[in-house]
Amino acid sequence: MDRMPAAKRPAAPFGPLDLQLVLLRRMADHNPDLVEDARHELGVSIAGMREANRRWQAMLHAPRGRAAAARYRSVLGAPEATVRRRIGDLDCEARLWALPLWPDLRFEVLTAPNGAVWNAWLVRAPGAEGPALRTLDDLTPWSCTVDEAARAFAPARPLEGTAPTRWGLAFTAPDARGVRHACAAEFTWGLLQRTAVSG
Template sequence: MADHNPDLVEDARHELGVSVAEMREANKKWQAMIRSPRARAAASRYRSVLGAPESVVRRKVGDLECEAWLWPLPLWPTLRFEVLLAPTGAVWNEWLVRAPGAEPPPLRTLDDLTPWSCTVDEAARAFAPVRPLEGSAPTRWGLAFTAPDARGARHACVAEFSWGLLQRVAVDPAP
């Protein structure tokens, strides 16, 4: 997320009381863990780092049944880190989602699409129809859609997400 919004990451680091050195060390350990030749399966890796999930729910995605593991986040109390697992235990997806029972943000115009304001699913619902776009890395997604500005003029947009959280929106200025 620091690639897109370094100031927000810096503010979050201060809010969490973590030094730059601690943040870098945590990232170094995570990268070593996921790239190790003896790396654990993704599901057990998340359990070892995050502990037991706050909740585990059955979910149906199209015709596929899966299990969703959800963890709370100190920085974002209205979000959860979600890991979707196939019946085989393989991780299908990992990203941030709105916590059960938490109200999604009102998303009506381009002004509402600020960094870290919404998840992929929330933007997709608010500005349907959308076209999913491949991200620049495994933890990144994109959506193409049209959205109105404050005056109601519609614009073509491309939203970029990291770990499921909005990072930025590129807007075609011509309505």
């Protein structure tokens, strides 16, 4: 029986595993060791991660590609939950999906009334206990989400991210001795990656 060469075989559908690899690829800029451990947990090679990212970029830039909301649904399936949210004067919809790599988090896609995607990032799962964020020592990589850090160290000021999937927060937080410091935290796909401290 003839076997089709690997290069000619149709690629498997892009699914939740691939999206997790895309999220990890962006996080590798700041935390390569954590990403390496996660990649091993998923059982995927470095080449597999690169290929997932290549396919994702191709989907994003395809001339007749799906709209963002439809793209996430095609990759992740039906959302685990859909929640109505009011932001200002607009009624929005938050769609939540579970990702095996982060069982206490959910991948949230926030859509506007016209169906456009406003945001896509990781948030704490409904009912899951969040981290106790009291001092700088608690701000370890992957320990919290954007909204958790903003609530714990209010008032926090949003900072412009260095890429479309990155967000920043400026706030003050105490060290273990209670001395307060100015901080700038950077998040990728909503998950804390690093915190710079000054003062």
